[in-house]
Amino acid sequence: MKKNFFLFFFCCCVIVVTAQSNACIRINQLGYTPNGLKIAVLGSNEKIAAENFAVINTANNVVVFTKRIGADFGKYGPFVNTYRLDFSSFGKSGNYIVRVDNIVSPAFTIDVSVYDGAADFCLRYMRQQRSGFNPFLKDSCHAHDGYTLYAPVPDSTHINVIGGWHDASDYLQYSTTSANATYHLLAAYRDFPTVFKDEKEANGLDGKNHITDVLDEAKWGLDWLLKMHPKDGWLFNQLGDDRDHRGMRIPKEDTNFYGRGLERPVYFCNGKPQVRGKFMNNSTGVASTAGKFSSAFALGSAIFFNIDKAYADKLYHKSITAYALGLAKPGVAQTASVLSPYIYAEDNWTDDMELASAIAANKKDQSSMLDNAYQYALKDPITPWLGADTAKHYQWYPFINVGHYELAKELTDKRRDTIIQFYKEGIDRVWQKARSNAFYHAIPFIWCSNNLTVSFAIQCYWYRQLTSDNTYMPLEQACFDWIFGCNPWGTSMVYGLPSWGDTPTDPHSAFTHLKNYPIDGGLVDGPVYTSIYKNLIGIQLFNADEYAAYQSDLAVYHDDYGDYSTNEPTMDGTASLIYLLAAQQSQATKEKHFTYSHGGIVRGDSTKKEIALVFTADEFGDGLPVITKTLQEKNLKASFFFTGRFYRNKKFQPAIQQLYVQRNYMGPHSDEHLLYNDWNNRDSLLVSHDRFNADMQNNLSTMQHQNIMVSYPQYFIPPYEWWNDTIAAWSNKLGLKLFNFTSGIRTNADYTYPEMGNTYKSSEWILQSLKDQQDKDANAFNGAIILIHTGTDPRRKDKLYNRLNDIIDYLQLKGYVFKRIDDLLK
Template identity: 60%
Template sequence: MQMCRYADVRMWGIISFFIFALLHPHICISAHPHINDSSWIRINQLGYTPQGVKVAVWCAKAAQDAATFTLHDANSDKVVWKGRSSGDFGAYGPFAHTRRLDFTAFRRPGTYYLACGGSRSPQFRIGRDVYKGTADFCLQYMRQQRSGYNPYLEDSCHTQDGFTVYGPMPDGTHVDVAGGWHDASDYLQYVTTSANATYHLLAAWRDFKPVFGDRCQANGTGGRNGVADVLDEARWGLDWLLKMHPAPDQLYNQVADDRDHSGMRLPTKDTTSYGKGLERPVYFCTGEPQGLKKYKNRSTGLASTAGKYASAFALGAALYRDADSSYSRLLQGKAASAYALGAARPGVCQTAPCGAPYFYEEDNWRDDMELGATMLGRLSGQQALLRQATDWARQEPLTPWMGADTARHYQWYPFHNFGHYELASASPALQPAMMGYYRQGINAVWEKARHNAFYRGIPFIWCSNNLTVSFAIQCNRYRYLTKDHRYRELEQACIDWLFGCNPWGTAMVAGLPASGDHPEDPHSSFSHLYGYPVSGGLVDGPVYGSIYKSLIGITLHNGDEYAPFQSDLAVYHDDFGDYSTNEPTMDGTASLVYLLAAQDYEARDAFTCSHGAIIRGDSTRRQLALVFTADEFADGGEAIAQVLQKHQVPASFFFTGRFYRDPAHTALIQRLRRAGHYLGPHSDQHLLYCDWNRRDSLLVTQQEFNTDLQHCYQAMAKQGISRGSATWFLPPYEWYNDTIAAWASARQLQLVNFTPGTLSHADYTWPQLSRYRSCDTILQSIMDYEKQHPAGLNGFMLLMHAGVDPRRTDKCWERLDNLLAWLQEKDYKMVTVPRLLQERK
């Protein structure tokens, strides 16, 4: 069975869960029973990346001693980490007491659980791959939402769409708009959400290409077609948008209306009549209030819809420029005509209600025009468009819901302004202003979030999960461009919330993680009528208790498994009868694809690795680690320590066991310890692990490797250096292979090595060697590398030696003072190896 083909959709739904679990064991959860029933530990069920923020939340209904917590290896139950809980944040929702359990400093990959205040968390993983494949997983829901040909059902639906209403042509005129995506569990289709979804999918491909795979054909069925699935899905959206903008002066905004809500059925069995057979109404954009029956919207113009068209078309044109030039030209023309309509008719173009009062009450449009102008300006090179975009940005610097307690349904949409990020990326001169706007919004949310243990500052309005995803994207893109990491914990708290670190302890994405607690009874005809999973769909999320009580037609059918965790603050139900909290949405899922791709990409790209060792830290941050190794020689040790002290710079020293045992070196070792430098292992006897010419040829056995390392740690222990404080290991001769890295990992050590590119490590050579390098040559190589590479020495582990053979009289540590002065003039921050490679706050 191919991964995207559904001959037996019920069976495929079951099988897909197991396949995903087998391929992604890191996201499988094994729940432990609670030791008591009055306190709980909420975690991110997907897991945590080694370098990322790692926080769980302890919550209780009665006072308990929870000042400390422990982290346990899930296999042995041994305590591997002890920490102090945060102060008590007090009541939140159903809980009287809440605390944050921060174990960010622990970064060893493995499977663990937390214990605190008489409670034990479910098991979770720490690993660089915890987000691997999750973005592609969510594309399953996008394919299931396709209108026209539906690959999930291997059948077609809504092929006769549709007939026009409100257009300049006679009402009832046929127009071909088959295709696109159904908006949620109903079968309405909106440009408002579809254009935004298309943009997010295109941007995800542009920004994070390596994380996406190719398992499906363009039509969504199984088999590779040489195009990433995310780009196939984005094109499905683009092709429908092209139909909805058939001429330069014609825009459509919506297919069908709330007459669709006539009962649950599969889209292929949709026989709802709008008075013209199986055709559905297609709403023309007039810029005036619309609504065919009792209720009407408050439209004032075209710009909100036109701007969304323009941004999706322009980004699509840029991405297809080389792959399909004719398609790219078509998209560019459509982007220009849509933007022109928006500029001529400023104002909002809301979706249309009919017999019910619910519609997307979008009240802002400048953000859409800003993004459209930016992307069209970048595509065409027209600076006038970028100036227009800047004007729009200044008129709406803050997405208005941020910092507010409530908002009407989709009142401020999209939920974050991608235009600020795109403008800042297009023009470095605009970056301070645009990112200042982002920071203003983030601060507004943070002022609310910092007072509760979940760091929750997002209002519990309808589609609160969609707001959460968008806000996390804003935090992520702000951090990416500014390198300001002050909001990293807030950003991660939003992601953690979506995957179980919330009062209900459940993930909000159907089927993810595979064996975790996630929506199983969503408001969907697919799952309710036929038991078909809606894998990858992001559900609406919790709403205020007051909103829930005011909604029409909600009835729970299967009890409330989360009853102990409901409150007046917010409710969430995994029950198909609750369309307010448990209905998957297409646009929210598309945004989630972007966010998960960003997490996967960052976890993969945070460090540069070679043969299983980390050889470079984050190349986007202006910091580096000075590394010194030594075995038999230490003649530069004291001079190096003095220069480091002069410049108040920490460094990392990797010594062999025989170096640590030598009494002549004790004073130096203790001085380095007192100064706060990192002291780590460099083997015991300075063994050569593998052949110089045949790297895959080992010269030691695993037993010899382990024994030698054990002896090194014994020597370090006698100097007062614990194994737990020295888990970063630099191999002897700086030479190793993948097997050595695996052996180190099995001992819960992380192999590191110097960053290649300079000649710093050649300071041990002496003139009689053919590979001899003078200190002038070495220092010049460092300066040349810094000048010639855009990232400079960011993330470098710059290795030198603490002692050299007496035959070398040119001692490079004598030039260390000048080197450090130069690095500091270049604004590099020197840190230890653990600090360089740990979570980047």
């Protein structure tokens, strides 16, 4: 029986459902963050007469927000009429429902903590998929793997390849999906290390081992990949084949399906077509698998370097030997099938070698490896399914070009713009189709459509990180919302997440079907085109379809054990989701601990004793020698934001170059130090959008002419430290992250001079102010952005920059660590 949380009592009366039985409001069941996009979708078979929708606090039934419903997007799936309900501007934490007439959404939460623990929750499914020792069963399985096929030794030679993860609800194990899953887990740890907890031992059982659980899980994958690449020149592509499908059983109860006792076949990567029942697969090389191995090993080596040096060195060597195989045998290595026509028919490989080259560039021959990566990137610029209506099963794996992100992060020349443009064009192809329906959904409904949806959301996220361009944020959010219930069926696609929601309960899984074991955190395949569903072999529903009212000629989804096409969880899809959930939690954590004002950040993480020293300049630069010397002596990095005319001033250029060479952060401060908005009426703009853009572009161009790299996102502090929400939005569109100094810290008063009367603040007064704040609160400057002017009016003789050494010594004594602004606010 489905968990049912669709019935609510409102004003002590049961909600009356409209005559159209499928009229409904779909929401993200996980919830929304206060500053994030918040969209619900209303679907009906009748035109909606109401003009407004309401957000209602479930604690007291009070309407807290209303807004016009907006345009009818028309037919989508089972609905004749669909509408987007945008309540993004409402951000008060609490529990709510959305109502239109008598149509009521499920309850949802708005809070900065709504995604906390979700990524760790999905790790439960990864542990449950372990082969070898399985911590969920507390028993071992598949302990006899395996015997070789196609290897340069006699067929049926035994080789130890015990371990890894079962691919899905069957127990096959594929190198491609395992390497991709391993990579995503490693990347999740690298990019969001504070998201994950340490509650498990390395074997997956309860306990702590001082390594976060996501890294334990990634190492489980790495250890198996090492076995599948046992020596130079040897690489195996899969363990088991579709003879596995002859019967459902718990893995420790595995039976003899292969004719060699409990051993399973392990297929060697020979770069040639291999058995596929009456057919052969279309393998043409090894690079698609070798590239995935190499990138996982290289990233693993970098991460484990400070944890286990010997292990890291081993991974590094294996990354090189796997990469060499990819170079020697370009082409794709498809999977093998014996009984059925269904395989992972991968058709691209240069994306895998691009990723391997980009990751390896961190360790070896950086320039040449980046050149290699770029050449591979040009051969696979836009993942072919983006914007298309269909693709073969796993044809363009791993669904997006991961290498573009890693390469763009490393490049500092014009090639970076080219790579980012590839991402942008692919996203825009989807956007041009998605924007025409209320769900903003244009992912092909092929097998594993949820995997494509998650991967595409990650590409949108990576594009946003590389550029600070939020143009496609609504599309990115729509993909995330789709996975957790904002879809025609109104169900989360993740088993047990959220625990109170409508989630799969009868997946195509032996664990649930035979033993009623939960498969917490498993991402199911997701909807397929109705035309595909009707032509699949062996599909049979065993229970009444609770989503019958929401099936359509477009696509179907069934929470039924018998539907292996839409309701089977996959290991690699879940691993990708773990990365996406970690990204969501990390962003929400910033909302929790960062401080914002008028669209700009004014304080970093308030839980960390970290500080950024920021220096600005337009006209005066008399402090440059002292500041540069002090930072060098203290071995500290700071952040400098200069106007275009300051950068162009030849007398300042030698010092600017010295600061840049010393790896301080250099950023823009507007070209002509414009006052953007009125001092007394903050909402009153004094510049046009065109003037703002032209001025900023001049500032950035001047930096580039001074050979100072402009990288995006580019941090930017506004002139006069004065701005409003419109300026923040305009900045965002240019890829600029607007920030300002932390309010209450009076170091910025160093611009004053005695002739200004009571406004003047001496350096001694400013230092004492810092000490007074610290005495009142030991964490007064956690995440603080401290601004000092690089030079001041000659009438001020008492220069604060001459006391920079004292400021640094005092704050370090109080336990604060100094960061560049990009590190403080990342």
